[in-house]
Amino acid sequence: MPYVLFGIVISAAVAAVESKKLINSVIAFGIMGLSVCLTFIIQGSIDLALVQLAVETALLMVLVKATKDLSEPESLKWYEIVSMTLFIILFGIFAGYAAFGSPVFGRHLKEQTLTIVEVIALFSIGVYCVAIKRNLIKIIIGIIIMEYAVNLFLVASARGGDLLSQWAALVGLATTVVMVALAKRLYDRHGTLDISKMRKLKG
């Protein structure tokens, strides 16, 4: 069961980041979020799973409402790819060291290799999304994926972690709503969600 869930979460996250149509990626994001809820239940954090379910539903509504279906031109720059790859590799190594070398807060991280791999993979996908994607809604999705990874790590690492994660999930909902509102304002102002066309900061 955990392996199946692991597969669903990772592939749904990849689909959410990579699908061409924005509405598809929002749907994939929904699947991912609900799978993460199931993972929480398996981990034994029922309260967090409930909170996550409510937050996920609200998020989906907000994102579907915000979705403007746009084909996005992608032009990757070399330094983006280089620094992102470098970051993900080093982050993996560092997170591995940290997870297996840190003191025990109540649960042994050494027994949860699968969860740690899942956390690292999810976080890397989120970073990739934020660094590479040009569409604001996708960037927001990438940030939420990273947030899920953090919640998952907190739950896996400590017994009290789920209480903290409930707060984190709620705060994440609030920040996502603010981000979507900002994206809406930017869309009204620039007529596009493509961030490579918003160049007011150019020096």
Place this chain on the structure above:
Amino acid sequence: MNLAFKFSGFSFGIFLAACLFTFLIILYSFKFMEGKKDLWKYYAYILITLGATAGAVFAADYITFLMFWGILALTLYLLVGSGGAKAGAAAKKSFVIVGGSDALMIFGIGLIWAMTGSVIIGSVKIPLNSMFPIIAFLSLTAGAFAKAGAMPFHTWIPDSAEVAPTTVMAYLPAALDKLLGIYFLSRICLDIFALTPNSPMSVFLMIMGSITIMIAVMSALVQHDLKKLLSFHAVSQVGYMILGIGTGIPVAVAGGIFHMFNNAIYKSLLFLSAGSVEKQAGTTDLGKLGGLAKAMPITFACALVGALSISGVPPLNGFMSKWMIYQGIIELSGSSPYWIIWLLAAMFGSALTLASFVKIIHATFLGQSYDPSLKVKESSWVMWLPMAVLASLCVIFGIFAYSIPLPYLVAPAVYGIQYSGAWNPALATVLTLVSLLIGAVIYYALGKAKTMSSKPVYIGGELLDVKEVRVSGINFYNTIVEAGPLPAIYKMAEKKIFDIYEIGKKAFIWASTLLSALHDGALGTYVSWLLFGAAVLFIMLVR
């Protein structure tokens, strides 16, 4: 944090001089600054400056010293800025140059701390024989140069002279900043580092001194504004002090320090005279002044004493200190073939100083007046009393040099002064006075004084306007401006090409356009930089 102070005879002399100047300038300001706005701030800044000066000269460790030195940069900015809205740019320039050199000083002090492990000033004498001591020496020297106004950090003084109140010029760049800058330079050369004659750093200091003397005095020759002309002399005279201290010969070092006291006295006096003229005649433009000697006899007498003193005419104090510097340079003649260059620069600079003061005295006090209908009166006693005190100090320091200033003010700073030249000021004074007396007797006895008469000038029956025929003096040295390659250089100087502040500004703007090219405004770029930084952080943490 502890403030550490140390009392020494030299520091006390500086502090005493600073107190005297503060008292005289404040007395003078009662009348000069009358009716200006926000005077309470002005007086407060002056008193804060005095306090910080005391702190800086008595400081025993570098931290205390730097703190008071920083306060002095701030009060300089505030005082120059008290000249009104148009003084803002000059105040900023002063602050940037003096503050920027403070940063260099902090760097140099850091090096010294790393080398000796102590922040006590002069705890260990560092020999100047390897790279780090030399870098530290140059950094500290930059701070002293900027404060005293030596080239290439001098440009804030002429700029401030145009806009700042004249009392501020007389107080800070002319008196206190000279005292502090040269005090620090002499501490650097005497206590902190071991400066030996003919070492590379000694030659470097002498080159800087000679350049400062010559270039500043050449710039001064062609100025049209009384205050600006004086400010270039304030720069030029620093060259003598640096030259004297740079030789490393005790008598010349003592001469440099004595010149610092003398310069503070006569330069302050000259600025105060300029302020008196400005207050009474309403302008400092040399083309619009003239013939003030009869209307303002006391100001004229004081300015004349100052002018003769700065030009090094015996028996006044300026001669005495320059004479000591010459002696030191001539002592170098046994060991270095270049001594003739320093001597020529010093003597030629002195001659050009006299030339430009001939111009000032003629254009301001002698000649015909620009506007005879304007009735100019002598300034009130509140203003001429400080000038008279300073003028009499000029005379006393010259005539009684060996008995008053040298043993009490200069000797505590330098060990082993040996006077080699024969010069008896008292006898020379008597002889000078006698010869002057004989000259006056001959002049008046033969009745030449009565034969001069002035007649109105006519051309074709038309009475000419005085303004058109009078000789104002501002064009005395135009032949110099037009000689050889000098016109091009003067034009470039006019455009501020040699100004270190302008060069720095250009370099800064160039660097910032380079950096702003990195901002392409795309989120992806910024995220890439963030990720790159985080990756570097990971490497450092895992390693």
